Amino acid sequence: MEDIHDLLDAIDSSSVGGVLATVVKVTGSAYKKEGAAMLFKPDGTQVGLLSAGCLEKDLSERLKENNKPNGEFIYDMRGEDDLSWGEGSGCNGVIHVWAEKLSGAYVADLLQLKKVLRSGQSVLMIKKQGECPGYLLIPDEGEPFGCWEGGVPDDCRVIERGVFFSKALASDVYVHRIRPKRRLFVFGAGPDARPLVAFAAGAGFSVTVSDWRPAFCTAAYFPAAEKHVTGFPGEVLEEIDVKSDDCVVIITHNFKRDQELIRVLKDKELRYLGVLGSKKRTARLLGVDQIPPGITSPAGLAIQAQGAEEIAISIVAQLIQVSHSVRLKEAACL
Template sequence: MEDMYSILDAIRPGMTGGVLATVIRVDGSAYKKEGAAMFFKPDGTRIGLLSAGCLEEDLAARIENGFGRKPETIVYDMRRDDDLSWGTGSGCNGAVHVYVEPVGRRYAAHLLRLKTFLQSGTAVTGIKFPDSGAYLFVTEDGHRFGSYQGEMGFVHYLPVKNGTFFLPVMQEEVYIHHYRPKPRFILFGAGKDAAPLAALAAKTGFSVIVSDWRPGLCSRQNFPDAEELVVGFPSEVFAESRITIAPNDFVMIMTHHFSRDQEILTHVMQTNPRYLGVLGSMKRTKRLLGMEKLPPGIRTPAGLAIAAEGPEEIAVSIIAECIKLKNEPVSEEVLL
């Protein structure tokens, strides 16, 4: 899950006094990898996580004593097991490089702009320059903003992975992080077994949309973590474009109503989403489509095969399957 989603929600216009800490490099193994982030709000509240709890207290104490008033990096070496090292009892066996930046009004404004682009469905690449303390954001459609004022030609040759890289054209090490909009998890069906699924999807970094024709079920009371509730029959929802399925969407069908599931599945199949799950047996799904052999890409029964029982365990199996698909490595190509 992207820590930055939660951090961006905590940024306010004109904010000053906050500190953003980011893991920019890991040598060896660690609980969290490059991109893990934590925001220390001016009142001391923390958002995000850098480790399994090994580093946060020390970093918080350093920040209270003035660390982070300017951009700087601290290395926590957990590869040793003596009493003076960070390896004691952690089991991580790695060195974690944490880059710390003060968040003033200008940086807060740029972070809010980053949030706006992500909410609009636009991917953004963030570049940090630890040597100078500068930063730059570049959207997939070419908008650029940040404190960096140097030559920009290098942005066309950035690797697609997150991490710290030496760029020959810059003769400098930079940290690169590709921020992508939250993947959408579209849940058709608002029964009692859908509630734990929607809640877990939201907690693991998905933007959740729940749709059902029954307003008594499709309610904020039942789905407090959903970003959108769409009440209406499938024919209405699709005809009025109240829900449009995109190639990167994750779709789950579980209305427990045969004809409604049939209508939804027939429509969604034509849109080719990233994930298409149907609750129930393969035999039932074949009946929904009137086919002896299902088209590729339909997950039925949905979820990883962990012998799940009950709504909560089934939710875990489905979201685990979605996370596995979401986190598949991307190809080695230039993003911008």
């Protein structure tokens, strides 16, 4: 998951005066990569991580000592002597961190960023250093916003994430395309769906749970879900707008309900459509001898999972695998 989503959930008016720290470049290996972010609030609250816990305390102290925290902090984790950052860190790289003081205007722009992402749009974030630092947030639709002077050179739009020197701007520039949270729709609100929803939400998915039984489909049973939709398949499928980037897991344990769901969903373009149960049962649901390639059955990686928790882990691992493989393909095409 994009770290920025957790940070955006934590940002409010109390964040003014705090610091946003972002990993913009990693040379060699590191626990976290470009895009990892951390929020240091004025009251001492910290949200997120930039490493495996190797540098956060030092960065916090350096930010307190520096009256002007805006700038770059570099941590060389490659050394193995007792005085180096590399000793026992588990990393073997150089980590570049950009720190930015959060003004009231910056916090307002970050809250606007959260709103845009929740609308389903991705946002291109551009930051620059030098004599005229600034940031710009460019949504898929609508007007850009932020603190920025001048235009945006074409070289800032050709990469998904990374830092480089822009000749046009005569400064280092960090670019990061922030995508909305991945969405997962779980049809079925039985007890074994609870760990699936909890683990998926913890992995960064925006989860919607749907079931025809109102006593089951509740925030009490699924506190990690962002939405709870009650109704029979024919009703909820008209209400829920699934898109090509979405993932769906059918886990109702009711043959008739599963059949209603799969007959509609099999014709939709989805990132992932998984059905709990054996291949034989899924084939019966579809009335075919062979399951179409767009349907995963049984849902989850083949790790010999047993019990609700292990099965949930196998499914979430597969969802992560599918999501990352797609984004790697997209990046390779740029």
